[in-house]
Amino acid sequence: MPIYEYACTKCEHKFETIQKMNDEPLVKCPDCGEDSLKKLVSAAAFHLKGSGWYKTDFADKKSDSPPAPPCGTGGCCPTCPTE
16 A cells, blocks of 8 residues: 655644555644645655566676677578578
């Protein structure tokens, strides 16, 4: 479940809460009791960890097979003439 950040427009109390995405936004401030909460927009912070990402799986890997010849040298693709 996502963490949402709220701020009270009356007493300026700020807090975070865990809610489901389809839950109604909170309106009552837990500090002053007024119906003056506003949901804040904050940057999401997450890290991509583990295998399956380009940086960890494909970068700096050496291949045992020789590189393919550049196109146009003959026989490298169906449209190139053979030598």
